[in-house]
Amino acid sequence: MSAFGATDLDLSNRRRERAFRGLFGAMTALLILPVILILGMLVWKGHSVFSLEFFLAHPRNGMTEGGILPALVGTLYLVAVALFASVPLGVAAAIYLSEYAPDNLLTRLINLAIINLAGVPSIVHALFGVGAFVLFFDFGTSILAASLTLAVMTLPVVIVATRESLQAVPQAFREASWSLGATRWQTIRRIVLPNSVSGILTGVILEVSRTVGETAPIMFTGATFYVAFLPMSVFDQTMAMSYHLYTITTQVPGVPEALPFAVALTLIAIVLLLNSVSIAFRMVLRGKKKW
Amino acid sequence: MARKEGGSAGGDHLGREWWWDKIAQAVLFGGGISAIVFVIAIFVFVAQQGLGFALFDLDLATFFTSPQWRPTSEPEPIFGALALIVGTASITGLAMLVSVPFSIGAAIFIGEFASGRTREILKVLVELLAAIPSVVWGFIGLMVMSPLLMDVFDVPVGVSVLNAGLILGLMAAPIMTTIAEDALKAVPDGFREAAEAMGATRWQVIRQVVLPSAKNGLVAAVLLGVGRGFGETMAVLMASGHSINMPSSPLDPVRALTATIAAELGETARGSEHYRALFSIGILLFAVTFVINLLADVFVRGRRASR
Numbered sequence: 001m002s003a004f005g006a007t008d009l010d011l012s013n014r015r016r017e018r019a020f021r022g023l024f025g026a027m028t029a030l031l032i033l034p035v036i037l038i039l040g041m042l043v044w045k046g047h048s049v050f051s052l053e054f055f056l057a058h059p060r061n062g063m064t065e066g067g068i069l070p071a072l073v074g075t076l077y078l079v080a081v082a083l084f085a086s087v088p089l090g091v092a093a094a095i096y097l098s099e100y101a102p103d104n105l106l107t108r109l110i111n112l113a114i115i116n117l118a119g120v121p122s123i124v125h126a127l128f129g130v131g132a133f134v135l136f137f138d139f140g141t142s143i144l145a146a147s148l149t150l151a152v153m154t155l156p157v158v159i160v161a162t163r164e165s166l167q168a169v170p171q172a173f174r175e176a177s178w179s180l181g182a183t184r185w186q187t188i189r190r191i192v193l194p195n196s197v198s199g200i201l202t203g204v205i206l207e208v209s210r211t212v213g214e215t216a217p218i219m220f221t222g223a224t225f226y227v228a229f230l231p232m233s234v235f236d237q238t239m240a241m242s243y244h245l246y247t248i249t250t251q252v253p254g255v256p257e258a259l260p261f262a263v264a265l266t267l268i269a270i271v272l273l274l275n276s277v278s279i280a281f282r283m284v285l286r287g288k289k290k291w
Numbered sequence: 292m293a294r295k296e297g298g299s300a301g302g303d304h305l306g307r308e309w310w311w312d313k314i315a316q317a318v319l320f321g322g323g324i325s326a327i328v329f330v331i332a333i334f335v336f337v338a339q340q341g342l343g344f345a346l347f348d349l350d351l352a353t354f355f356t357s358p359q360w361r362p363t364s365e366p367e368p369i370f371g372a373l374a375l376i377v378g379t380a381s382i383t384g385l386a387m388l389v390s391v392p393f394s395i396g397a398a399i400f401i402g403e404f405a406s407g408r409t410r411e412i413l414k415v416l417v418e419l420l421a422a423i424p425s426v427v428w429g430f431i432g433l434m435v436m437s438p439l440l441m442d443v444f445d446v447p448v449g450v451s452v453l454n455a456g457l458i459l460g461l462m463a464a465p466i467m468t469t470i471a472e473d474a475l476k477a478v479p480d481g482f483r484e485a486a487e488a489m490g491a492t493r494w495q496v497i498r499q500v501v502l503p504s505a506k507n508g509l510v511a512a513v514l515l516g517v518g519r520g521f522g523e524t525m526a527v528l529m530a531s532g533h534s535i536n537m538p539s540s541p542l543d544p545v546r547a548l549t550a551t552i553a554a555e556l557g558e559t560a561r562g563s564e565h566y567r568a569l570f571s572i573g574i575l576l577f578a579v580t581f582v583i584n585l586l587a588d589v590f591v592r593g594r595r596a597s598r
Binding site for chain 2: 020030031093117122212
């Protein structure tokens, strides 16, 4: 720094910088390491249960034995129906916000509503699901009611991710298309969407991950303790992975300790896998961008 | 965000395409306002079951000052939510006490000190931690943290304010870290370079330039963390002990507002006083998170406006 070597002030400044760097580094480590230790402990306690049967069998003997097949299938069902509702709506909302919305009060209100939709407690979403889908639309406690509740709750995930990937398409692409006489919709369909479809996909994967883990919104709208059969229609109730973990941990007596650990591990594995795929996808895309 | 008027000039001769353009615009506008429609719908449907009860049948003085939550006692049920409010506040408060310094510290480390591969790896780890579902956190509180606390503090019950607070802290920290780091990133590099050009060390730049300019964004990050903790349901239900109690120490079990709805709604008759009282709690939760999110938005906008 100084032309004549470091002064005392320089040295003390550098010492202070090292100290703070160390402090904040330690804080970061303390955020991450305990969770990794906890996950290690889950693996240690739950791994003995894993077998083909665990994934392919129904629960037996008052849910103290057997597998998790109906919960896995139920979660798959819930996610699929939820995506069916929320992806088209979320993508439409994102296109409007990115391609049409003027900078006015309404747009500000929409953005505020998106933040609020993401911030409303999950149990309030559950109350909404009961009031709207179970009672008002009279779907009863069913996969349809639960999935629609989940769809409303995870809508902001799709909107935010899609809007970001649409806005990453350079403005010059649109202008080139317009100058050839294309309408706004033709430009969106032929230029903007094809150039952002993989970004939208990463957002959808994130939404799936969120939907898989949610418990409170489905407790009273469609998830059930135990059913002997796999769901056949959207009006059936279903078991689900997240709710299954809650029930065998807190409601069922006599469950061997390793079983809920294995269910928790499966749930974490699904969620982390989905998020990792989404992150990897994003990184590959960033490397491939032509602009 | 606004795009300049582009296509459709001349209009008529395009015929069919012109109509498609108008139809698409209308449909997409419908999608755009869906978020507003849903927020209003959530309020309407929760209020429909709970607002009448909250305004006319519920004794609000009792609700906010009595620690007695006895919704099924005969002949006269008591709906006092004070213990639940205190439960939620103590858990959220403890969680924030633990996680706010760590989140901001981690955001500073990741955003300002770490670089290259280290930064990328830390960001991915934080993002993955944020994805762990709340029911899994509740499970960890009940099955991992609880035995640990019983050992360390030599107490008979391990589910408590402390347990739920720590779990909630671990849960909220990655989210706050991400938002706080975004706030730091929003400070233009020109500010840092100007300070560095004058001979400031990295730490001096952070303390005297970056943190003051990112202040509003950091406040917003903390507010969103508070909102998150306040509304968290499954983790708090499983890790707090779920017993109605005015806590006198962090090792006491408590019960939270959200957890009360989750635990009791399944067992109440539709339309009963108890059922509508739970929806009244829902209105309270909705209102408080709405205000918190609004405040966070005001702070973020303040940050942009001051630039």
